[in-house]
Amino acid sequence: MQTSILKRFAGGFTAALLALALTGVPAGAAVINGVAYTFDKAPSTSYPDNDLTKLTDGVRVPPSSTSTGFADFVVGWIQNPADPGTPHPTIDFSLGDVYDLTSVEISYALWPGAGVRAPEEVWVSFSPDGVNFGPAQAYTGFDGSNHPEGFAVFSRLLEIDLTGHTASFVRLDFRQGPGTEWGENRSAWHMLDEVQFTGTVIPEPGVIGLVFGLAAGGLLIWRRRKNG
Template identity: 30%
Template sequence: MLRSLFTGLSALTLAQTAAAGIVVSSYSMMDGAPLHGAYYDNLYNGNHGPDGWLSGGTGDLTDGVTSASVAAGYGAWAPYVMWDAQSPVILFDLGESYRLSRITSYFKYYAQAAVYMPGAMSLRFSSDGLHFGSSQLRTLSAAERLPGADNSDGVFELLNGSQAAGRYVELRLHNGPEQRWLALGEVVFEGSPGGPVQGVPEPGSAALALLALLGLGLQRRRA
């Protein structure tokens, strides 16, 4: 009985929190709206600039809680950070360089409260926090932007197969055509320590190049 209760509890916990990801050292961004004791980053433990700029800490976006029901009213949105008519940029510091295999974002959808999914998101990676690689755009499909009834979760994997490596990850949320609220609950990074792969041709492509050269040689010989 106890054990089954325990198993039930763990299952519940699993449903609400993400698989163990990389522990984010800090993230910086413009805070959410200062409304209802809930819309801003309630758990943020770093610096709160006078203009709403957060830096040097972590909070709602990395506490392991990926989803919560918001049916109970304004205060129930506390696990989320919410921005109105903005396209916020969040800079994550992973503490050391990683090769990332997965980046997952968790949003709340509630059309009646004008809370929508972003139209797109873009990522950039950096080893020093100053110089960034080219932007990788992840556009959400029409179906992804309608994850279900109000109070549904929008969960999106952001990587597109391009190389994703670095210590710093910049995530931009592009507001959708509604230009209203975005409610972000968590961003989870998965991967293994290591830097970007530097210009080493893969065995496959080297072999192909050799074959192409051989083919060229044969053609010349025939000519």
């Protein structure tokens, strides 16, 4: 009986280690559902997000040779050519719980023929309360080049490693590239169609207490049965 419990425990532990080794993702890390978000600046009325659902509905731009229907999938902010430094959309995501984060996958929409290219970088910062955010870290790696098969509209993914960060709120602050000419990473627009976070929920102290309490209770019953 005792050996069988130990074996089962060792088996579970080995499986968790194996999952970590195979995927690089800690066992228990999963896509975070129910994420809500807000913008600091309203998107263009041509590419709005009135219900605040476009970035979390799991739907991305289907690659197409025409732009028909493109606006249904994307949220877009147009740059002011006279002041190309602004506006940069800043988006605050509320994860709904405290998470040990693994990654964020940003899907950015592209329509190179119409000046919709990639951001230059995104500044990522974290908060426990949605008010006080830590220092932002800049991430690059966006690719604003044309689609290899020549589609007019499509989207690309940038996955950012967030391991080591614990937060309930994450801020993404998009930035445009430097220079004076539009290019692959100097877009007339910032357009996004999906943002997905992955992480492991951190149980609240009350829940941890409950789990330990149940485990202790189980041990007590087992001992009583063994001795009885």
